[in-house]
Amino acid sequence: MSERKTERMSARAAIATVTDSFTELPYPARDFTTDGPLAWEGYGVSRARATERTGEDESVVAGLAEVSGRPCVLISFEFGFLGGSLGLRTGDRLEAAYATARERRLPLVSLIATGGSRMQEGMLALTQLQRVARQSALLREAGLPQIAVLRDPTTGGGWATLGAGADVVLALPGVQIGFAGSRVRPADAEPAAYRAEGQLAAGQIDAIVRRQDLRNVLAGWLTLLGGTGPAEPAPAPAPFGDSGLPADGWEAVSRARAAGRPRAEAYLDAYFPHRQALVGDRCGGVDPGMLCGFGLHAGVSYAYAAQTGTATRPAGYRTAARLIRLADRLGIPVLTLVDTPGAANDAAAEREGQGAAIADAFAAVASARVPVTTLVIGEGGSGGALALTSPDRTWVTADSYFSVIAPESAAAILKRDASQVRRTASQLRLRPQDLVELGVARGVLGA
Template identity: 85%
Template sequence: MSERMSAREAITAVATAFEELEVVDGDFPQDGPLAWSGYGTSRARATERTGEKESVICGLATVEGRPCVLLSFEFGFLGGSLGQRTGDRLEAAYEMARERRLPLVSLIATGGSRMQEGMLALTQLQRVARQSTLLREAGLPQIAVLRDPTTGGGWATLGAGADVILALPGAQIGFAGSRVRPADADPAAYGAQGQLAAGQIDAIVRTQDLRTVLAGWLTLLAGAGHCGPAPVPAPFGASGLPADGWEAVTRARSPERPRAESYLDAYFPHRQALSGDRCGGVDPGMLCGFGLHKGISYAYAAQTGTATTPAGYRTAARLIRLADRLGIPVLTLVDTPGAANDAAAERAGQGAAIADAFAALASARVPVTTLVIGEGGSGGALALTSPDRTWVTADSYFSVIAPELAAAILKRPESEVRSTASQLRLRPQDLVELGVARGVLGA
């Protein structure tokens, strides 16, 4: 189980400066809106025990020089539950973030809605959802840090609704709290590690690393308003152009060819990853995140040479839409033999996932730059390819279909695969001549 911190201990762990926002409380009956017997006494005991008037603290913060609006839950105050006054404070924090054009960071530890306020407590989730939507429309990022526990409506709004979701090791995370889960439920599904594996959070971060990681994210996501396209990455060496189509395919499939990790390492001195499609899946062959190149923030989605799964396309679409909302240009690195075509991929909605990636890229208002660094396998590669800013390396190819499959569909013998590859005009120089790519790098 994760170490439990108070709200102010959590603030101290991440913020180098903090100025609390004072919220003026209106009239509130002693035992709340439902006249719940003993509720007032419980609140008084919670205040005496924690020193807080409510389950959340919010204010202006600085995280290693990066300003933000910060809110932190006090689990010791009635289990960090959300009531009407909690909603007032959360709404005030979101409004401050919009007014000051600042990111919102949430340090969450909550058991959900407060039973003693009934449906009036539950409707605070609608207030939070509305404020979160307004912040997204304003082009401002939201970062959530999930402490132990983060359950119920707090997870389903503040937590899961954030753009970047980090969790402390061992934190309980799930819509169902520990007392309302099925008796036979797998406990791993409700923990930070299980949620990471299921694509629901982006990273697990140790408390001692949290300030540095948050500062990095605040730096990367503060690039709104920059409209210049991402520069094309430099190629690795000069390998010359392939003589025919089959040579292009062979070179692109070579295990010695540089892969996406090498390009990303060379391009970004600092980068942080987004992980997961928020639908239950993670594709390790799709690398997504944000990085700094010559001091400017860019988003990236990079294939690593494997067949891309539905989770990969959904993660890339999520990345592109977030970057577009924040005004951050996108770089894509294309390298896949094609979309995964097994039964598991079809059951997971491969067609819809590819369509969503196409739609995200087509609707992006920020410039998208693409470099094809290896295999460009059919629509599975095209879904991540810019329609007007694409370059190719000398050891890459792009084809409507793999030459072996083209030969099979055309009922040609295996001996004609090589000639079919040339007929497909898939070489880097062919792609430039056809107008598919702007130029060849590393020739």
């Protein structure tokens, strides 16, 4: 059996794949003529055949569920019922599910497989997208998470509302994803762009998950996004080793640039026994040099955004800002690890909106109501590093520096020759102990 046939499962099969228990919601009653609101000839017959084929009387099933013991409201689409399309009754069911999630303070999980809005109900079907968007906004306002699982296919308005509008977007391997369905795409469209793998590379989804792993991954996300109590600041991670303080500025820079120094991955692995990643800026970009996600430390959920020592690109700043705003909305404290020579400054970065992306990251940190904790673990290169730095809860390791500008660049701007770079580094007062004395950092770890 092919991967595609394996993934195209019914609504009830999808529910059984991820849940321990499921109790269907009572749905609102709606007067509905045989051929629907447009009196579309044959529509009633099509619905009857769809019911006979699938056992469902609408394209969505919704109810209260448990995923490995984690309660949620769950929505599952039945693609076999008129292509999983959204009509008036579908909108009723979706609205009821969102309302139940708000009333019971539960996360909402959507298992999506849809071709879009139902043509036989015309504009009345299309306006169901506005209903869904409104309900999604109300759930965000209530501080409750939304997780989408994209099945085959996820296209049209279902992708553009329940799918792309979710906080975390997962997809089964190889499934079709895109606003344009397969029958309305341009003839020369690149097929890979409409598959899960292409959407992951473009930063539109967070992960591709095999069907057999889906329950555990969903349970992990429900745990991480559920919060665990008051939003106390994340403790600063423990440093690696005890290297002592650098004697001068250039030694600080050299140690921070050393190839063997521990990087973000090592800190995250030591800090979080369990973590899951958010990927992409939702604008078409992914920066591998920015690691974002949520993890459990000492049983408490924290969000993290960590630079890995590379020049941070616009997609990295936008992804970090997305993460921080989500954590803030859910009441989850944030940990940032700063390590970059600075923001990427090539022409491509400028075309991708580097200035606006950095500004967005600054704004996300500045406006966060949850505490943000920062540890500078390597290079702190100018505003590209400061954009992820807490203004009042920052620590530095003994193998780090933070500077208004790289000492080589400072020397060049001041028209000093290369022999003056070391002296310039010390004048910038960028050492860990200098940062504490200047009040930029609270303390040095690992000294």
